[in-house]
Amino acid sequence: MLSENGLRALALLAALPAASWGQVPRFSTGAELVVLSATAVDGKGRPVTDLRAEELKIFEEGRPQRLAHFSEGRDLPARVLLLVDASGSMNTELKVTSTRMAAYQILGSLGPEDEIALAGFDQDYWGLVPFTRDRERIKKAFDEIVPFGSTALHDALDRAARDLASHGEGRRAVVVITDGMDTASQHTPDEVIAHSRALDVPIYAVSVVSPLDDPSSSLFVGRQKPSPASVGSAVLARYASLSGGAAFSISDFNGLRRAATQIAGELKHQYRLGYDPPEGPARFRRVEVRSTRKGVVVRTRSGYVPAS
Numbered sequence: 614m615l616s617e618n619g620l621r622a623l624a625l626l627a628a629l630p631a632a633s634w635g636q637v638p639r640f641s642t643g644a645e646l647v648v649l650s651a652t653a654v655d656g657k658g659r660p661v662t663d664l665r666a667e668e669l670k671i672f673e674e675g676r677p678q679r680l681a682h683f684s685e686g687r688d689l690p691a692r693v694l695l696l697v698d699a700s701g702s703m704n705t706e707l708k709v710t711s712t713r714m715a716a717y718q719i720l721g722s723l724g725p726e727d728e729i730a731l732a733g734f735d736q737d738y739w740g741l742v743p744f745t746r747d748r749e750r751i752k753k754a755f756d757e758i759v760p761f762g763s764t765a766l767h768d769a770l771d772r773a774a775r776d777l778a779s780h781g782e783g784r785r786a787v788v789v790i791t792d793g794m795d796t797a798s799q800h801t802p803d804e805v806i807a808h809s810r811a812l813d814v815p816i817y818a819v820s821v822v823s824p825l826d827d828p829s830s831s832l833f834v835g836r837q838k839p840s841p842a843s844v845g846s847a848v849l850a851r852y853a854s855l856s857g858g859a860a861f862s863i864s865d866f867n868g869l870r871r872a873a874t875q876i877a878g879e880l881k882h883q884y885r886l887g888y889d890p891p892e893g894p895a896r897f898r899r900v901e902v903r904s905t906r907k908g909v910v911v912r913t914r915s916g917y918v919p920a921s
Contacts, residue, residue: 682887722877793845
């Protein structure tokens with residue numbers, strides 16, 4: 614018999630096309646372009662919404678590539694997989710309330726056409742709600758989350774990114790809400806990062822921490838000796854950076870609101886870029902996208918593995 618967690622996982626996976634975990638994700642375009650989801654921000658971290666194709670330069674292993682496809686994703690709905698930490702380390706009133714508030718802020722910041730799925734994790738990973746536009750269904754499902762058990766954060770991120778990558782092209786992201794501490798994963802952070810950076814799925818990490826562990830708080834005490842929460846947040850920041858997403862440490866409502874607004878704003882203005890991969894062996898290749906517009910930084914995944 615399947616456990617309750619196993620049944621929940623099947624509920625979410627039933628909404629996603631099957632994908633072999635042993636295969637490197639391939640691109641769905643007929644021309645076999647390397648397709649990149651990209652976000653452009655200015656010096657203040659605000660989304661840049663009016664970039665032109667001629668203002669973008671793509672480099673593979675440091676060599677310039679010709680941009681063959683350019684589009685803005687504003688006309689396409691987004692798919693966001695909310696991944697919520699349901700482990701025992703989240704079993705405090707502050708963390709439970711902050712997690713729910715962070716999710717509600719993200720739900721409220723997305724457009725009505727955008728689809729949301731909800732998954733939870735402790736030592737296991739399971740689906741709660743498959744992709745839907747019904748925000749109330751997502752909110753109601755939070756009542757089923759009872760923090761308990763150990764934390765397999767890295768394994769859950771690996772599963773979530775792979776699940777979402779198998780669900781077709783378009784605007785998309787995994788948003789994980791957690792305290793950042795892992796106690797039970799089978800995979801190491803480096804192993805999961807090696808997997809996730811080859812996927813075109815931006816990861817946004819929202820670390821729910823106390824003011825003592827929040828670098829933006831006046832009460833922060835981790836400058837001399839980082840706490841476990843600060844170390845966990847740093848690992849999540851690596852995930853986000855290599856996947857083209859962003860990471861946030863939050864300890865108050867203003868931080869929640871800023872993180873949700875930024876995540877939704879970036880998803881609404883996600884660019885889709887494509888180029889023909891040069892010939893060569895099927896190994897991981899580093900990719901970088903730059904803008905010729907002064908002060909603009911472009912974030913995208915750090916590389917890919919070409920089809921063999």
